[in-house]
Amino acid sequence: MRERSLDSVRVFFADKPRVIRELRDWAARLMRERADVEKVGLFGSHATGTYGPRSAADLDSFRQDGSPWITHILKEVVWL
Secondary structure (H helix, E strand, C coil): CCCCCCCCCCCCCCCCCHHHHHHHHHHHHHHHHHCCCCEEEECHHHCCCCCCCCCEEEEEEECCCCEECCCCCCCEEECC
């Protein structure tokens, strides 16, 4: 019979409403502080709702001329 280990791993999922709220706040600050930033988009697993405990928030920002600072193939974007 297996015994329960006292140092078992515990997995926590992010609180999605809190993550989105904090990312929106950060995006708003960035757009206030940087006149050249027009939009900030969230994509990847957090945007599609398929995130896990180790998922990162994938962000891209777009300048006023419309070009992304980092080019990504965006299938689904949540604009912050």
